[in-house]
Amino acid sequence: MVAGLDQYGVFGNPIGHSKSPLIHRLFAEQTRQTMNYEALLAPLDGFATFASDFFARGGRGANVTVPFKEQAFALATQLSERAERAGAVNTLCRHADGTLLGDNTDGAGLVRDLMINAQWPLKAQRILLLGAGGAVRGVLQPLLAQQPSEIVIANRTLSKAEALAQHFADLGPVLASEFAWLQQPFDIIINGTSASLSGALPPLPAAVIRAGHTRCYDMMYSAEPTAFNQWAQDLGAAACMDGLGMLVEQAAEAFLLWRGVRPDSAPVLAALREQLAASA
Numbered sequence: 429m430v431a432g433l434d435q436y437g438v439f440g441n442p443i444g445h446s447k448s449p450l451i452h453r454l455f456a457e458q459t460r461q462t463m464n465y466e467a468l469l470a471p472l473d474g475f476a477t478f479a480s481d482f483f484a485r486g487g488r489g490a491n492v493t494v495p496f497k498e499q500a501f502a503l504a505t506q507l508s509e510r511a512e513r514a515g516a517v518n519t520l521c522r523h524a525d526g527t528l529l530g531d532n533t534d535g536a537g538l539v540r541d542l543m544i545n546a547q548w549p550l551k552a553q554r555i556l557l558l559g560a561g562g563a564v565r566g567v568l569q570p571l572l573a574q575q576p577s578e579i580v581i582a583n584r585t586l587s588k589a590e591a592l593a594q595h596f597a598d599l600g601p602v603l604a605s606e607f608a609w610l611q612q613p614f615d616i617i618i619n620g621t622s623a624s625l626s627g628a629l630p631p632l633p634a635a636v637i638r639a640g641h642t643r644c645y646d647m648m649y650s651a652e653p654t655a656f657n658q659w660a661q662d663l664g665a666a667a668c669m670d671g672l673g674m675l676v677e678q679a680a681e682a683f684l685l686w687r688g689v690r691p692d693s694a695p696v697l698a699a700l701r702e703q704l705a706a707s708a
């Protein structure tokens with residue numbers, strides 16, 4: 429912590445490669461906010477104590493990443509509706525009265541990246557969401573709020589997709605599917621599986637892509653196209669994006685919550701893209 433500055437940080441384990449300190453430093457410079465933001469390695473078996481101590485020492489807010497988002501959900505004393513739905517918290521904000529607000533900005537970040545940065549409309553679109561883990565659960569409510577004509581959740585373990593579809597059924601048309609059952613093209617496909625991490629691909633039938641029409645988004649990012657985006661590109665997808673913009677936009681949403689000002693994400697995204705390319 430730096431004396432005299434408003435303190436923020438990101439809790440994770442591991443945390444060494446987090447881009448959040450750079451993103452928030454650039455946001456703070458751009459908006460002339462006097463604050464300090466650090467990567468904080470929380471112990472795997474002591475998240476609650478570690479986080480509570482940070483806020484007891486005056487910490488104003490924090491981002492939360494793997495594997496602590498569910499524990500941050502439990503720690504928060506107040507939850508935003510989107511965090512409640514996601515069952516996970518990626519942003520904590522301590523108010524003057526001691527309340528610890530838990531929010532989840534992942535889905536809003538994805539929606540901004542799709543609709544504003546990429547200019548992909550979501551309303552009345554057929555959307556295929558791949559995966560049924562925390563990443564997908566975190567984005568379903570903000571996606572459904574844009575009124576797609578339907579969202580199909582496809583997952584290797586069908587029961588997990590079914591449970592998610594049921595959990596969000598009151599917010600719009602959500603269906604669950606096995607990968608192999610998918611025989612129709614979609615307007616937008618969003619990969620929320622962790623398969624890209626190991627360069628693997630979900631076993632998707634090629635029929636889900638209509639050449640020149642279907643747009644594909646991978647929540648993962650890398651210097652080279654992800655395995656999923658490469659596959660989609662080879663099948664003639666109209667456009668492919670990775671999740672670097674989502675990372676910057678979820679951070680911008682957190683920054684807005686903490687500081688009351690929305691930073692301009694475009695120059696920060698450009699700086700990160702350049703850094704990623706240089707590291708390849």
Ligand code: ATR
Nearest residue numbers: 559560561562563564584585621622623628629630
């Ligand atoms: P996260 O929080 O990143 O979503 P998670 O909760 O562990 O992580 O979920 C990972 C998701 O990626 C799951 O939907 C998982 O499928 P299962 O539910 O069947 O385990 C999916 N996944 C991981 N590796 C995959 C692969 N090689 N092919 C297809 N799906 C995969």
